[in-house]
Amino acid sequence: MDPTIKDVAKKANVSIxxxxxxLNDKPGFSVKTKTKVLRVIEELGYQPNxxxxxxxxxxxxxxxxxxxxxxxxxxxxxxxxIDDYAHELGSSVIVCNTDxxxxxxxxxxxxxxxxxxxxxIFVSEYLKDEYYKxxxxxxxxxxxxxxxxxxxxxxxxxxxxxxxxxxxxEYLLKQGHRRIAMIAGSPEDPIAGVPRIKGYRAALNAExxxxxxxxxVSTQDFSYESGxxxxxxxxxxxxxxxxxxxxxxxxxxxxxxxxxxxxxxxPEDLSIIGYDxxxxxxxxxxxxxxxxxxxxxxxxxxxxxxxxxxxxxxxAESCLMPYTIEERETVTRI
Amino acid sequence: MDPTIKDVAKKANVSIxxxxxxLNDKPGFSVKTKTKVLRVIEELGYQPNxxxxxxxxxxxxxxxxxxxxxxxxxxxxxxxxIDDYAHELGSSVIVCNTDxxxxxxxxxxxxxxxxxxxxxIFVSEYLKDEYYKxxxxxxxxxxxxxxxxxxxxxxxxxxxxxxxxxxxxEYLLKQGHRRIAMIAGSPEDPIAGVPRIKGYRAALNAExxxxxxxxxVSTQDFSYESGxxxxxxxxxxxxxxxxxxxxxxxxxxxxxxxxxxxxxxxPEDLSIIGYDxxxxxxxxxxxxxxxxxxxxxxxxxxxxxxxxxxxxxxxAESCLMPYTIEERETVTRI
Numbered sequence: 001m002d003p004t005i006k007d008v009a010k011k012a013n014v015s016i017x018x019x020x021x022x023l024n025d026k027p028g029f030s031v032k033t034k035t036k037v038l039r040v041i042e043e044l045g046y047q048p049n050x051x052x053x054x055x056x057x058x059x060x061x062x063x064x065x066x067x068x069x070x071x072x073x074x075x076x077x078x079x080x081x082i083d084d085y086a087h088e089l090g091s092s093v094i095v096c097n098t099d100x101x102x103x104x105x106x107x108x109x110x111x112x113x114x115x116x117x118x119x120x121i122f123v124s125e126y127l128k129d130e131y132y133k134x135x136x137x138x139x140x141x142x143x144x145x146x147x148x149x150x151x152x153x154x155x156x157x158x159x160x161x162x163x164x165x166x167x168x169x170e171y172l173l174k175q176g177h178r179r180i181a182m183i184a185g186s187p188e189d190p191i192a193g194v195p196r197i198k199g200y201r202a203a204l205n206a207e208x209x210x211x212x213x214x215x216x217v218s219t220q221d222f223s224y225e226s227g228x229x230x231x232x233x234x235x236x237x238x239x240x241x242x243x244x245x246x247x248x249x250x251x252x253x254x255x256x257x258x259x260x261x262x263x264x265x266x267p268e269d270l271s272i273i274g275y276d277x278x279x280x281x282x283x284x285x286x287x288x289x290x291x292x293x294x295x296x297x298x299x300x301x302x303x304x305x306x307x308x309x310x311x312x313x314x315x316a317e318s319c320l321m322p323y324t325i326e327e328r329e330t331v332t333r334i
Numbered sequence: 335m336d337p338t339i340k341d342v343a344k345k346a347n348v349s350i351x352x353x354x355x356x357l358n359d360k361p362g363f364s365v366k367t368k369t370k371v372l373r374v375i376e377e378l379g380y381q382p383n384x385x386x387x388x389x390x391x392x393x394x395x396x397x398x399x400x401x402x403x404x405x406x407x408x409x410x411x412x413x414x415x416i417d418d419y420a421h422e423l424g425s426s427v428i429v430c431n432t433d434x435x436x437x438x439x440x441x442x443x444x445x446x447x448x449x450x451x452x453x454x455i456f457v458s459e460y461l462k463d464e465y466y467k468x469x470x471x472x473x474x475x476x477x478x479x480x481x482x483x484x485x486x487x488x489x490x491x492x493x494x495x496x497x498x499x500x501x502x503x504e505y506l507l508k509q510g511h512r513r514i515a516m517i518a519g520s521p522e523d524p525i526a527g528v529p530r531i532k533g534y535r536a537a538l539n540a541e542x543x544x545x546x547x548x549x550x551v552s553t554q555d556f557s558y559e560s561g562x563x564x565x566x567x568x569x570x571x572x573x574x575x576x577x578x579x580x581x582x583x584x585x586x587x588x589x590x591x592x593x594x595x596x597x598x599x600x601p602e603d604l605s606i607i608g609y610d611x612x613x614x615x616x617x618x619x620x621x622x623x624x625x626x627x628x629x630x631x632x633x634x635x636x637x638x639x640x641x642x643x644x645x646x647x648x649x650a651e652s653c654l655m656p657y658t659i660e661e662r663e664t665v666t667r668i
Contacts, residue, residue: 060448062445062449069410070404070409070410070413070429071407071410071411071414071613073407076403076404076405076410077405079404079431080431080433083431083433087438087441092430092441092442093430093431094428094430094449095404095428095429095430095431096426096427096428096429097413097414097417097427097429099414099417104421107426108426111396111426114394115396115449224613224616250617254617257619257621260619260620279405279558280614280617283558283584283587283588283618284617284618284619285590285591285594285618285619286594287591
């Protein structure tokens with residue numbers, strides 16, 4: 001059990017009011033009393049609210065961000081949102097690229113602890129038990145972005161993947177498509193895999209249409225290369241789909257690129273919708289219709305929550321952000 | 335003038351040999367003598383060689399990387415090369431996104447100093463006087479990547495931009511093109527602007543061909559959006575070019591996208607070559623022929639140089655990396 005202000009008062013042999021007043025930097029105490037109370041606080045690992053904490057362990061005005069990769073424009077855009085918020089409040093952001101590697105993630109958590117960051121934002125990765133253990137020992141606020149934890153009480157900012165995936169599939173259905181394939185990521189991925197597959201299935205079934213057939217191609221990751229490979233399977237499949245829902249923009253662009261090689265025209269012969277709405281969606285030829293996640297705003301919001309936790313000591317409310325359908329040129333009505 | 339070992343010996347009232355032996359962790363001295371010498375070293379700011387430094391100011395096994403943006407896949411790939419090298423040697427990398435903003439850059443330099451990184455890698459940005467001043471006060475090794483300083487003795491890793499640009503233009507000339515436009519970045523940019531324009535001009539003139547005409551469109555930055563705008567000027571220009579050399583992959587992809595809108599086919603109607611060979615070049619439709627910079631290797635090499643400087647205390651030799659021409663599908667012979 002975490003030590004309380006009562007434990008501190010008892011061990012330091014002073015009143016609770018004294019501890020509180022010292023924590024709030026009120027005058028009227030000898031250096032000796034002050035030192036004694038602060039030492040007991042350190043010994044017990046008592047964590048007062050953040051205003052008091054500012055007194056005990058000086059703020060460093062830096063926050064740490066852990067990212068699984070910086071290569072996909074996705075994380076970079078979230079980071080922009082975090083950066084702008086933090087700098088606005090006079091703090092700096094240090095970024096650690098975990099490369100989706102558990103060892104590196106743990107190492108970086110230790111580094112951030114040593115560097116005494118005031119808080120941590122954890123982007124897009126599943127919060128493993130061992131990460132949480134290290135994080136909670138650090139006793140700094142944590143916010144998750146584009147991920148969430150079913151097991152731990154860590155606030156998050158994300159889009160509802162199931163709903164967004166439902167909307168993407170429904171959008172294709174409304175354009176008249178019935179044979180719709182999904183390039184799905186990993187069916188073991190509890191964050192970006194499972195819920196999106198659920199949403200896709202739910203939309204197909206909701207239609208109550210016998211013609212609506214499913215074809216799910218799982219991939220190892222969300223990369224362009226995986227999109228190409230998945231598309232090969234889809235093109236050669238007897239179902240002869242007329243539309244593809246890809247679970248990331250890179251998957252979609254890889255799929256388009258493979259279609260192009262095979263002489264399949266987008267959207268004339270095949271419609272495709274991506275997911276994320278990164279800059280890649282705008283830059284692709286033709287420009288990619290995609291489910292949009294408000295990445296910059298998600299980064300911004302996560303920073304807002306983190307600073308609020310640093311200032312109040314209260315856990316922030318998790319936040320579901322709205323998705324959008326960004327219509328460009330890769331989906332046609334049939 | 336920097337203090338020498340002599341100054342330390344004099345002020346601490348011991349022999350030079352004593353200072354040296356203490357710095358090298360040799361036995362035979364009282365705690366008092368040791369403390370006195372180390373204190374004088376701190377006071378004077380004496381910087382012994384790195385092995386000794388390891389004793390005086392403990393290594394933190396972290397290095398800092400300053401990047402102007404993470405949105406363009408370019409910096410991210412360099413970072414991969416740095417990361418892998420550093421982790422191999424047991425160090426961690428903390429990244430700061432300066433957003434091309436001078437104030438943020440200075441702020442991050444102070445943050446890295448506070449966090450006591452062992453060295454700094456500075457990516458892609460012009461090394462301004464005020465940056466160098468702060469950096470040299472930090473007394474840690476610095477390496478530049480994909481940039482260089484004409485003014486300060488800071489080692490760098492980069493491709494020779496003028497030669498690479500010459501090669502790109504020459505490649506187009508060899509495919510029979512004579513009216514070749516360049517989308518050039520800023521003519522005030524001493525690193526990625528001026529030398530590439532020089533190389534382009536030199537190649538056109540080297541041909542000794544009256545037909546070889548130049549058309550340079552400057553842009554504010556190296557982004558997709560700037561590529562689109564530049565292409566509009568090129569398409570509407572009376573010169574009627576048959577090929578375009580773009581000074582970044584994003585510029586090239588933006589130019590291709592604009593061409594596509596205007597019904598100009600790549601490469602049938604117009605050839606285009608990019609610069610950098612990021613993943614975007616592979617992902618574009620059609621896949622982009624580009625001058626390749628070995629980004630991962632450049633990152634790797636910069637880390638190697640930095641660690642060597644940390645270990646030996648000697649400035650590393652700057653290094654020019656080879657460029658390549660990555661032939662894909664956007665250039666045709668005419």
